[in-house]
Amino acid sequence: MTINDFEIVNDEIKKYYGTDKVLELPKSIKSIGVEAFKNCFDIEKIILNEGIKKIDKQAFVNCANLKSVNIPNSLTDIDPTAFMYANNIIEFIVSDDNQYYKAIKGSLYSKDESVLLFYANGLTKTSFTVPNSVYYIRDYAFFANKTLKKVIIGSNTKWIGNYAFCESKLESVKLSKWLSTICTGSFQFTNLKKIEIPCNVTSICENAFLQCPAKKIFLPSTLLSVATGGLMVSEVPTIFFSGDKENWDLITLYDNAIVPNASVKIIGRKNKWSEKELKIYQQENNIETNAKKQLKDFVIEEGILKEYRGSETTIYLPHTITKISSEFKCKNKDELKKIVCSNSIYEIERNALRGYQGLENIVLPENLLIIGPYALTDCQSLRGISINESIKYIAESFTGYRCYRLNSLVVDPRNHRYLSKNDIIYTKDGKKVIAYATGKNAKEIKLISKVVRICPYVFKNVECLEAIVLPNSVESIGVAAFSECKKLRYVKLSKKLRIIEPYAFSSCYNLEKIELPSSLEYIDAKAFDVCTKLTSVVYLGSKEEWQSHPEFTDAIPQQAILTFKKNK
The missing domain is CATH 3.80.10.10 (Ribonuclease Inhibitor)
Structure with a gap:
């Protein structure tokens, strides 16, 4: 591999022209673009560089011999279509330090195991049980799988994403009783011979079971809509509906939702709601x-x-x-x-x-x-x-x-x-503050004592806020977290605070004094931007400690006087 094998624009791979079997990406790469490795039949293993953050749509589409994908700590965003028709992948290998992804028996899951992202289609098993930890099977997770004949969906799965099993050779599926919606094309072009929809499903989306050879379809009384192509199977089926005639008549059947000559048998509910x-x-x-x-x-x-x-x-x-x-x-x-x-x-x-x-x-x-x-x-x-x-x-x-x-x-x-x-x-x-009802009239806000991070924009433009005392557990304040709090006069920062991000307190026009703890490791130059009345900044460490971070001075407004709590 040489750098000339790549077309790279702004640290993104646009196209790869090489023939390597084992490919390690250049260290400068931040993202892989749309169809960048399309039809790269030579690649068997790819090692993604530390620093890469995104894999875009169909990046590795039809990489038919790709068997192994190494995922580094930095990767946070993989498009659901990234590995379409890469049907020989037998393992995703994930860095232990990656906060978003986790590999289990070769397949790729979210870190907390609640989302099944990509099943390793190169595995030769003919049956698979989705773990009970999985809440959501993501779009294209089993797309075009050629080996699985039977799948049992875990008992806690509520969502099967768009085209999740589309074009697979699946013959039998047992759906979770908690499943609520079957999304677009989920089982399109599979080999399902019987369709049993569990009792909590309210909607079957567009083309969900299109062209499946199912002769029997069992539908629950909870069903409210079937979209175009939703039950347009390739056979003329018998539909067994567990509700009454009134329930059936309430179902919205879109154009071509079911096979025109399908036989519908109303069997009624076994139990009362x-x-x-x-x-x-x-x-x-x-x-x-x-x-x-x-x-x-x-x-x-x-x-x-x-x-x-x-x-x-x-x-x-x-x-x-x-x-x-x-x-x-x-x-x-x-x-x-x-x-x-x-x-x-x-x-x-x-x-x-x-x-x-x-x-x-x-x-x-x-x-x-x-x-x-x-x-x-x-x-x-x-x-x-x-x-x-x-x-x-x-x-x-x-x-x-x-x-x-x-x-x-x-x-x-x-x-x-x-x-x-x-x-x-x-x-x-309790470690992160995610959001605040910014229309409240509270003049002072008290946070729970476990908070470590205040996320971006949480308290931005809170019109009535006059005072905030941060618990000593807080270590970082996000971008614009308190920006434009125009009545804010008093701020007490945490003794453990390490990071103040850009615009954290910008345009706090009535803030006159701030005490900065000696624990600080980073203050962005714009942290106190347009704080026009901020005239006193007290650093709770020594002058020598302050001078060890020369970039801190850039964050102090020109009109402010800087003093130090410690002499040494």
């Missing part, structure tokens, strides 16, 4: 009923909501939607006041609802797993957010800033990842 089950069904049915009226106004691609073209101020999202896109557009963006999400939605992507300034209320789905960065930033009229039990990931800056009226943030106490106290969201261990 519990009060909770009935309530959930009625709520979801109400959403679907209202969504039907607005259906023509939605643009949905492969289960992803791209656009709303209607003019209603309240919109109901149908059960054919699994994600709200980062590119979501809305014709009446400024007039939209309420969004009611169906339980089929598991992700709100980065920036999805950013800048929806008239939005007052969003009813999040019970099965939501992911809220991306800045998803609800600059929603200036939003009043409250309730986080459900199932949420697995909330981006550190999901509310970001300019949520001026947000006065309630509540996390279901059963959630295993997050907790809330006094309208502040923390990680479950």
